[in-house]
Amino acid sequence: MTPPAGQLVVEKLILHFGGLTALSGVNLEARPGEILAVIGPNGAGKTSLLNCISGLYHPNSGTITFGQKDITKMPAPTRARLGIARTFQNIELFRHMTVLENLMLGRHIHLKTGVLAGGLYWRWAQSEEVQHRRVVEEIIDFLEIERIRKKTVGTLAYGLQKRVELGRALALEPKLLLLDEPMAGMNTEEKEDMARFILDINEERGVTVILIEHDMGVVMDISDRVAVLDFGRKIAEGKPEEVKENPEVIKAYLGGKDLQLTVV
């Protein structure tokens, strides 16, 4: 049987920065249609792992397979074309453009018009744009950001920027969505909204989600499985309730064996 499209397999991934080892032989599998949370203390290598998957870092060794394709050596833009989209821990929006423009840029990989025709802006490029606009408007409705669609992103509140960034990733119509701390710095209400969006994206669009998050309540609530990284190694993987009880995990977080991981 051929593996479905949203499947991602990471094998024996090793990444060094000079003498510093960020990832030492990480294996990870995201099954199609699931929400996989990656957790771990600061500096465990979570974002490095995400950067390897999206193509911003290239690992020293190991392989990354997406669907059936080995994407280990592929440049980031090609991976975006295959259906991998992401958001960033520290928001990386096009700050001087409007919300709408940011989302339309998410449609970049779906534009069929070539450089020349697009450059000259032929009429059929225009009709194509109308279609993309429809997709983008649906995302705007979904994320409830109608009111701010014409606003310049740099002027928006932090929570809204996070939402716009999620929208831009959605505009790629990805099969795999990488979310790097989508709820960092949010209040409870904003977190609830974001959790709802992530669940809807996963259920309605069938998108596989890999999520890095520090809020354990959220992680335990919304993810199907959890993988735990510590010092560049994967120390545990499994259903939220299993991971919660895992002594290795408790040790990594709290530094001792006897303490209980307090989860709300």
Next chain:
Amino acid sequence: MVFLLQLIVSGLVIGGVYALVALGFVLIYKASDVINFAQGEFLLIGAHLALTFLLVFNLPFIPAVLGALTVAVVLGAAVERVVLRPLIGEPIISMIMATIGLSSALRGLLQVFWGTETRTFPNIFPQDAINLGGVVVSQVYLWSLGIALVLLALFSFFFKRSIMGIAMRATADDQQAALSMGISVKVAFAVTWALAAAISTVGGVLLGNINGVNISLAHFGLKVLPVVILGGLDSIPGAIVGGFIIGILENLAGGYLDPLLGGGVKEVAPFIILVLILMLKPYGLFGKQVIERV
């Protein structure tokens, strides 16, 4: 009164060409934060290429310019690939220094190929001056202004609406995010340099028609620096407005102050303005203000 009008009109006309050359500057700065000190040499190369196609290969004017544009585009992309790309990720100052080196190298090569003599374009534009209600303007200037305006409009449109233009703006804004959107930053940079070289070629041809083609054309690249600083280094409308303002101010300063001070004011005026802008409005008229919180 006629004297004032005459000065303003000449200023406007030369301002159009300033704006065009400034656009090449702004393009590269917008995309990669690099100030290209070899811009003047690009002008000179463009003019020489066009002349070579015209005189050596005996092509008519339009095909000759198209030929020069093609070579310039390839050259621009090659410069990006060979000189700038290896420096991606290095401090910006290294890249800027590299463009200074590039400028010296190109200048040397130019003299090897085309010598140091002034070469002149054959008469392409009509030679008679036109009298606009007392103000006399040579037709070469009017044609230059017209061509510059058309190109400026095209480029504004390109950046505002076209896919490639928007991808280039996105790259300028945030490279990581652009990569994640499936935009190839390498392609965007290559296109930026190719376009800058193409614009400079047109600028070089226009200026060459007015002044002749020799090394002083390369100094023009430097002269445009006040224009981009005034307009804001990363603003296309800024380059256009800045071009016209500097063109007019320079002519006014030359016309009114030269007789009092014994000449040369016209050459210095833009740089005095440059110093004033940097003191009063360091981001220029339309530049984006980068306020960094530390």
